Amino acid sequence: MDELIIAGRSFNSRLLVGTGKFASCELMAEAIACSGTEIVTVALRRVDIENENDDILSAIDRSKYLLLPNTSGARDAEEAVRLAKLARAATGINWVKLEVTPDPYYLLPDPVETLKAAEILVKDDFVVLPYINADPILAKKLEDAGTATVMPLASPIGSNQGLKARAALEIIIEQANVPVVIDAGLGLPSHAADAMEMGADAVLINTAIATANDPPAMAEAFKLAVEAGRTAYKSGPPSAGRKASASSPLTGFLRE
Amino acid sequence: MVGPSKQRADIKTILTDKGLDGCGRDIWTKRLGEITPAEVEWVLSRSPGYYVLDRLLILVSPAAENYLEQMAQLAHQLTIQRFGRTIRLYAPLYLSNYCTNSCLYCGFNRQHKFERTRLTIDRALEEAEVIASEGFRDILLVSSEDRKFITVDYLAELAGKLRDRFSSISVEIYQMSQAEYAKLFKAGIEGVTLYQETYDRSAYRHYHPGGPKSDYDDRLNAPDRIAAAGMRQIGLGVLLGLADWRTETLALAEHAHYLIKRYWQSQVSFSFPRLRPAHEVEGSQFSHLLSDKNLVQMITALRLCFADVGLVLSTRERAALRDHLIKLGITKMSAGSKTNPGGYSGRNRAVEQFEIDDNRSPAEVAAVIKKAGLEPVWKDWDTAFIGI
Amino acid sequence: METLKINGIDRQFPAGLPQTLAQLLKQLNINEATVVAEIDGKIIERQNFAQTKVSNSQIVELIRFAGGG
Numbered sequence: 001m002d003e004l005i006i007a008g009r010s011f012n013s014r015l016l017v018g019t020g021k022f023a024s025c026e027l028m029a030e031a032i033a034c035s036g037t038e039i040v041t042v043a044l045r046r047v048d049i050e051n052e053n054d055d056i057l058s059a060i061d062r063s064k065y066l067l068l069p070n071t072s073g074a075r076d077a078e079e080a081v082r083l084a085k086l087a088r089a090a091t092g093i094n095w096v097k098l099e100v101t102p103d104p105y106y107l108l109p110d111p112v113e114t115l116k117a118a119e120i121l122v123k124d125d126f127v128v129l130p131y132i133n134a135d136p137i138l139a140k141k142l143e144d145a146g147t148a149t150v151m152p153l154a155s156p157i158g159s160n161q162g163l164k165a166r167a168a169l170e171i172i173i174e175q176a177n178v179p180v181v182i183d184a185g186l187g188l189p190s191h192a193a194d195a196m197e198m199g200a201d202a203v204l205i206n207t208a209i210a211t212a213n214d215p216p217a218m219a220e221a222f223k224l225a226v227e228a229g230r231t232a233y234k235s236g237p238p239s240a241g242r243k244a245s246a247s248s249p250l251t252g253f254l255r256e
Numbered sequence: 257m258v259g260p261s262k263q264r265a266d267i268k269t270i271l272t273d274k275g276l277d278g279c280g281r282d283i284w285t286k287r288l289g290e291i292t293p294a295e296v297e298w299v300l301s302r303s304p305g306y307y308v309l310d311r312l313l314i315l316v317s318p319a320a321e322n323y324l325e326q327m328a329q330l331a332h333q334l335t336i337q338r339f340g341r342t343i344r345l346y347a348p349l350y351l352s353n354y355c356t357n358s359c360l361y362c363g364f365n366r367q368h369k370f371e372r373t374r375l376t377i378d379r380a381l382e383e384a385e386v387i388a389s390e391g392f393r394d395i396l397l398v399s400s401e402d403r404k405f406i407t408v409d410y411l412a413e414l415a416g417k418l419r420d421r422f423s424s425i426s427v428e429i430y431q432m433s434q435a436e437y438a439k440l441f442k443a444g445i446e447g448v449t450l451y452q453e454t455y456d457r458s459a460y461r462h463y464h465p466g467g468p469k470s471d472y473d474d475r476l477n478a479p480d481r482i483a484a485a486g487m488r489q490i491g492l493g494v495l496l497g498l499a500d501w502r503t504e505t506l507a508l509a510e511h512a513h514y515l516i517k518r519y520w521q522s523q524v525s526f527s528f529p530r531l532r533p534a535h536e537v538e539g540s541q542f543s544h545l546l547s548d549k550n551l552v553q554m555i556t557a558l559r560l561c562f563a564d565v566g567l568v569l570s571t572r573e574r575a576a577l578r579d580h581l582i583k584l585g586i587t588k589m590s591a592g593s594k595t596n597p598g599g600y601s602g603r604n605r606a607v608e609q610f611e612i613d614d615n616r617s618p619a620e621v622a623a624v625i626k627k628a629g630l631e632p633v634w635k636d637w638d639t640a641f642i643g644i
Numbered sequence: 645m646e647t648l649k650i651n652g653i654d655r656q657f658p659a660g661l662p663q664t665l666a667q668l669l670k671q672l673n674i675n676e677a678t679v680v681a682e683i684d685g686k687i688i689e690r691q692n693f694a695q696t697k698v699s700n701s702q703i704v705e706l707i708r709f710a711g712g713g
Contacts, residue, residue: 070712070713085687184713207713249325250329
């Protein structure tokens with residue numbers, strides 16, 4: 001079976017869904033259900049004392065979905081580690097999506113602080129899924145540090161630009177020994193299919209679903225796209241890749 | 257007005273300037289010998305399918321011989337990408353072996369004494385019917401230099417009668433004028449194959465001592481006339497064994513590149529005729545014969561530089577080798593060929609142009625193609641759709 | 645007057661501080677099952693809310709999950 005395996009745990013769905021930016025909790029819950037996802041990200045925020053807030057967790061069935069807290073908001077390694085520990089205290093889960101984004105405009109991740117935080121968290125028995133720019137060297141370093149995946153961005157968060165970082169993503173996919181989850185910037189189901197056809201192990205979608213006119217429908221569209229892309233990838237689309245792929249030898253007869 | 261400096265040079269000038277018509281023979285041989293494995297690896301890491309003379313130089317060099325498997329894999333992948341998992345099948349129909357040339361390598365050389373055969377239109381149609389009954393819809397009309405009988409009008413008339421039965425008619429005949437090619441095109445012939453035989457002028461002189469074919473320049477310029485006349489397919493090739501194959505490949509590529517740039521509506525294809533034993537033709541007089549390994553290198557090198565050029569294989573090669581070559585970038589091949597006029601209906605035992613080494617029936621060849629994971633395509637293009 | 649800095653804002657307790665964290669949350673009308681708390685940078689496990697005392701001038705962070713990508 002073609003299961004996604006992260007930190008020894010297997011999943012059928014290769015679509016991870018983010019919960020931000022939805023118009024309401026109900027819409028979010030419905031979209032999550034339509035997406036077929038098994039991993040859902042959440043953020044940590046200060047409780048708004050003055051106003052009664054919905055508790056997002058009540059809308060997420062924890063028996064069906066693995067909650068993946070992120071450290072969004074952290075601007076350096078120290079803050080990220082703190083948030084990760086808070087999340088673990090809240091849920092008992094030691095999975096964390098590591099996000100260190102000092103830049104408030106593009107929310108691009110800080111490679112240095114991310115690596116630093118990853119090393120600390122891995123030593124503290126966290127299952128770390130680090131969000132990074134599409135930097136092949138950084139990806140290898142994080143892998144060496146023991147992260148469970150790498151999560152390179154396709155284009156800046158919320159930009160919906162698709163696979164702008166294609167060339168670098170291809171290299172990361174080619175070189176990775178851990179699952180590669182392409183995260184951020186995928187704006188259309190076709191982008192997601194494209195990412196899967198490239199060989200990504202999974203994709204994470206938030207903005208494109210949450211801000212669609214019909215989030216549940218869009219969630220389903222992404223589900224289908226991810227499945228289509230993965231099936232295409234597995235059926236071996238021909239590619240004019242940089243390296244020849246090993247298949248049965250074509251010139252062996254010359255040596256006979 | 258386009259000044260002389262902006263006009264694209266003609267093929268004759270290109271070859272002479274680059275020393276690829278034989279005058280730069282030694283320089284090219286030296287350069288080929290100096291190619292390093294590092295350069296081969298560099299070329300193979302590039303995206304394939306783009307022609308640059310220096311890249312092809314590296315790919316046909318002795319140094320690249322150690323990289324054949326990688327070249328083969330890349331060529332195979334690129335071919336599938338551009339042409340699909342298909343091989344087109346065609347059959348040659350030899351119309352005559354009367355010849356006014358005396359090419360040293362050919363069984364039809366006018367100096368050779370044997371009973372000649374030429375087919376009337378009706379006989380040719382009979383032969384064609386046998387070919388069609390095997391499944392072919394792509395036919396190549398071949399003739400020796402028999403201008404007296406196999407005339408433009410003859411060919412036009414024959415093509416007109418074959419159009420209902422065959423969706424693609426090409427010819428491989430002596431060189432003609434542009435007006436004559438245009439007449440053939442109007443009659444429904446869509447492609448012309450014309451081998452330069454050798455781009456090396458002195459070798460050319462040696463092997464074509466007499467007859468109209470002895471004119472190197474006229475031969476060289478013929479593909480221009482073919483394309484200018486509107487022909488959709490231009491088949492190029494050298495007779496492998498007449499001169500050093502590596503420099504011949506460079507010249508052949510330059511010719512193709514020139515035609516592709518200048519005549520963008522025509523498709524160029526390469527053939528790989530290797531010298532074969534023929535009636536009264538001995539192997540011993542040829543000093544540049546190619547090994548199977550050389551042939552593989554040439555085919556894959558050209559594929560890696562020309563993503564969209566057809567690569568054609570005839571039944572000159574033995575069955576076992578053809579079966580392997582199928583997966584190396586070949587896009588078109590003949591099957592069950594008879595190179596003697598009248599050979600299909602078996603009525604007479606005319607002299608062949610060369611000995612066939614793959615005697616399998618078209619059905620057997622088709623089965624081998626399928627086994628290689630490819631689909632044999634008998635009919636590829638229907639002129640009925642475009643109302644010619 | 646006793647104060648606590650809660651989520652970055654100073655809050656005064658004229659009637660006096662609640663004794664425990666659990667009581668603080670009740671006073672603020674926050675469902676303790678949905679939050680995670682830090683006092684002076686130290687994470688307080690939920691099972692310990694009722695036993696954790698609060699004292700004057702402490703920095704309290706009350707955090708819950710929210711939507712995020």
